[in-house]
Amino acid sequence: MTTHQFRAPRRPMTPERAKSAIGGVVSQVLILVAAVITLIPFIWMVSTALKPSSEVFSNPPSLVGSSIEWQNFADAWNYLPFGRFMLNGLIVAGIGTVIVVATSAMAAYAFSRLRWKGRDGTFLLYLGTLMIPQEVLIVPMFILMRELGWVNSYQALIVPWAFTAFGTFLLRQFFLTLPDELEEAARLDGANRWTSFTRIILPLSKPALGTLAVFTFIGYWNSFLWPLLIVSDVNMATVPLGLNMFLGQTGNQWNLLMAASTISVLPSAIIVILLQKYLVNGIALSGMGGR
Amino acid sequence: MTTTPTQTPPPTTVPEVLKKARRRGVGRSDRGAALGFLAPNLLGFACFTILPIGASLVLSFFEWPLIGEATFTGLENFITLFTADPVFWQVVGNTFYFVGVYVLLNLIVSLSLALWLTSKVRWKGFLRFVFFLPVVSPIVANAVVWRLLYNQDDGLIAWFFQTFTGTSGPNWLGSSEWAMPAVIIMSVWAGFGYNMIIFIAGIEGIPKTLYEAAEIDGAGWWRRLVSVTLPMLTPSIFFATVMTVISSLQVFAQPFILTGGGPGSSTTTLVFYLYQQGFQGYEMGYASSIAWSLFLLIMVITFIQFRSQKRWVHYS
Numbered sequence: 001m002t003t004h005q006f007r008a009p010r011r012p013m014t015p016e017r018a019k020s021a022i023g024g025v026v027s028q029v030l031i032l033v034a035a036v037i038t039l040i041p042f043i044w045m046v047s048t049a050l051k052p053s054s055e056v057f058s059n060p061p062s063l064v065g066s067s068i069e070w071q072n073f074a075d076a077w078n079y080l081p082f083g084r085f086m087l088n089g090l091i092v093a094g095i096g097t098v099i100v101v102a103t104s105a106m107a108a109y110a111f112s113r114l115r116w117k118g119r120d121g122t123f124l125l126y127l128g129t130l131m132i133p134q135e136v137l138i139v140p141m142f143i144l145m146r147e148l149g150w151v152n153s154y155q156a157l158i159v160p161w162a163f164t165a166f167g168t169f170l171l172r173q174f175f176l177t178l179p180d181e182l183e184e185a186a187r188l189d190g191a192n193r194w195t196s197f198t199r200i201i202l203p204l205s206k207p208a209l210g211t212l213a214v215f216t217f218i219g220y221w222n223s224f225l226w227p228l229l230i231v232s233d234v235n236m237a238t239v240p241l242g243l244n245m246f247l248g249q250t251g252n253q254w255n256l257l258m259a260a261s262t263i264s265v266l267p268s269a270i271i272v273i274l275l276q277k278y279l280v281n282g283i284a285l286s287g288m289g290g291r
Numbered sequence: 292m293t294t295t296p297t298q299t300p301p302p303t304t305v306p307e308v309l310k311k312a313r314r315r316g317v318g319r320s321d322r323g324a325a326l327g328f329l330a331p332n333l334l335g336f337a338c339f340t341i342l343p344i345g346a347s348l349v350l351s352f353f354e355w356p357l358i359g360e361a362t363f364t365g366l367e368n369f370i371t372l373f374t375a376d377p378v379f380w381q382v383v384g385n386t387f388y389f390v391g392v393y394v395l396l397n398l399i400v401s402l403s404l405a406l407w408l409t410s411k412v413r414w415k416g417f418l419r420f421v422f423f424l425p426v427v428s429p430i431v432a433n434a435v436v437w438r439l440l441y442n443q444d445d446g447l448i449a450w451f452f453q454t455f456t457g458t459s460g461p462n463w464l465g466s467s468e469w470a471m472p473a474v475i476i477m478s479v480w481a482g483f484g485y486n487m488i489i490f491i492a493g494i495e496g497i498p499k500t501l502y503e504a505a506e507i508d509g510a511g512w513w514r515r516l517v518s519v520t521l522p523m524l525t526p527s528i529f530f531a532t533v534m535t536v537i538s539s540l541q542v543f544a545q546p547f548i549l550t551g552g553g554p555g556s557s558t559t560t561l562v563f564y565l566y567q568q569g570f571q572g573y574e575m576g577y578a579s580s581i582a583w584s585l586f587l588l589i590m591v592i593t594f595i596q597f598r599s600q601k602r603w604v605h606y607s
Contacts, residue, residue: 024411027407027410027411027412028412028413031404031407031408031412031418032418034404034407035417035418035421035422038421038422038424038425038480039421039424040440040447041425041433041436041437041440041480042424042428042436044436044439044440044447045432045436048439057442057444057445057446059445059450060450060454061447061450102331103331103332103335104332106328106329106331106332107328107329107331107332107333109328110324110325110328110329111329114321114324114325114328115320115321115325116320116321116322116325116326117320117322119325122329122333125341126336129340129341129344131537131589131590131593132344132586133537133540133541133582133585133586133589134541135541135562135565135582135585136343136344136347136579136582136583136585136586137339137340137343137344137347138569138582139347139350139565139569139575139578139579139582140342140343140346140347140350140579141339141343142569142570142575143346143357143575144342144343144346159335159339160339161339162335162339163332163334163335163336163338163339163340164336164340165336165340168332193321193324193328194324194327197328218427221429222427222429222430222431224429224430224431224543224544224547225543225544225562225566229566229570239429240429240430240431240432240544241431243429243431243432243435244431244548247435247548254439257435257439258435258436258439261432261435261436264429264431264432265428265429265432268424268427268428268429269424269427269428271427272420272423272424272427273420276416276419276420276423279423279427279488280419280488280492283485283488283489283492284488284489284491284492
């Protein structure tokens with residue numbers, strides 16, 4: 001018996017079937033409309049970025065101006081050191097992500113696969129801080145940064161948020177799912193803990209590490225409140241902060257502002273296209289926490 | 292005669308077994324290794340999480356200007372905040388307004404789209420990308436575009452109102468009545484994609500047999516939704532609600548960019564007020580007391596939600 005025999009035979013076009021076919025088309029069209037509405041702000045961003053400044057508020061609004069002004073992008077790029085903002089963002093998010101993933105993975109290993117006195121108590125302390133909002137930390141953190149002389153520095157942008165409990169928690173949950181036998185075999189062959197961690201546990205945890213890395217990177221890249229407090233030097237600004245400075249300085253030069261916004265959205269769009277799998281898995285995993 | 296078993300072990304086997312077990316780490320503490328693995332994270336965690344939490348609590352009992360003398364004032368900050376600061380209660384009200392409407396709209400939109408995207412439609416991958424893009428796009432960039440869209444006379448939204456209703460519609464960002472709805476609409480657009488992904492994962496995790504059984508019982512589309520999908524999805528809905536409430540209580544960037552907290556203080560939220568007190572007024576003690584009030588608020592609301600989940604969340 002093949003599966004083909006289970007397939008429903010071709011049915012004649014009844015009114016019910018016609019109705020459900022029409023329903024399907026309507027549903028498809030409506031969801032595409034919803035998608036276009038969601039995209040409008042982005043479409044408008046790019047459209048305005050390419051218009052001459054006199055046509056930003058044309059009535060009726062038009063998607064394309066009388067000329068395509070690629071020059072706006074160059075002007076926006078040069079108006080404030082936008083290349084510098086991108087570089088700062090890459091440095092901060094890149095180094096931050098490496099520190100978060102490395103230290104979280106090590107700590108998660110100690111919390112999940114090693115036995116020691118006080119393990120569960122210490123882990124509970126970590127868990128307890130997950131609920132504390134960032135805002136509780138920023139005031140003393142700001143004072144601490146001033147005392148350390150770190151204001152307007154990369155370390156001030158990176159270090160304060162590189163040791164939160166979230167990464168440790170996420171990776172611990174993942175490490176707990178790996179069977180003990182894997183490590184035991186290696187240990188019988190004389191591997192020490194570090195070898196076992198780097199050769200066995202880490203390679204098996206690539207999906208979880210990737211998820212944590214993507215979320216951490218986006219978190220650093222998009223972060224706004226903390227850079228706003230700790231950075232006043234235009235050369236140390238990250239992209240969101242630079243955009244805010246741009247807003248303050250250009251006022252109503254909307255075409256330049258939109259060009260700058262478009263530039264700042266691009267890396268995020270690329271990340272979603274390339275790494276959607278990690279993002280979706282990460283969110284789905286955290287959502288399963290409710291189950 | 293033997294007093295302890297170790298003195299007369301069966302000559303070879305027991306030490307062998309013990310040795311082997313020890314080598315495998317059975318029954319032995321890994322304290323040395325654990326300390327090594329934990330040290331980098333624990334050190335940072337102590338300096339940049341535990342220490343600031345403690346310091347923040349201490350600060351909230353001081354009058355602590357950034358430059359100048361700090362004086363211990365006990366509960367003075369909290370008393371002033373709760374009884375003598377008219378702005379604080381308005382700010383709490385604004386925050387509740389935002390959280391209430393935002394969370395409700397966010398859940399409705401994200402749940403509808405999740406149901407839609409798990410039904411028979413095409414280009415699911417592309418659609419998911421579109422709905423998810425605003426979530427990862429920098430919130431500052433998002434808010435800046437909406438500022439343009441909301442422009443009173445010449446914005447795209449005003450033009451839309453003009454065309455379809457004949458009036459240019461509300462003065463979105465310039466009136467204290469419409470500024471908060473404007474902030475909420477923009478925030479829903481920027482945030483619903485996250486919960487949508489949670490719900491899609493939840494719906495895909497529902498066993499197919501339940502739907503087959505429902506179909507055999509003659510359940511139509513609506514019946515299957517109400518009797519199978521939604522009850523099975525309640526754990527995800529609960530989780531999404533708790534997390535969205537916590538994060539939206541901390542809203543800052545949207546009002547900061549869109550309205551600057553105004554007009555007046557009609558869109559000043561709790562974190563925005565903390566920012567004003569701490570980083571424009573440099574009252575570090577007072578700002579800390581606002582931070583701790585926010586934390587307590589989050590604790591209380593989350594606690595209430597967990598207490599109420601027994602009534603509506605189904606764990607299979």
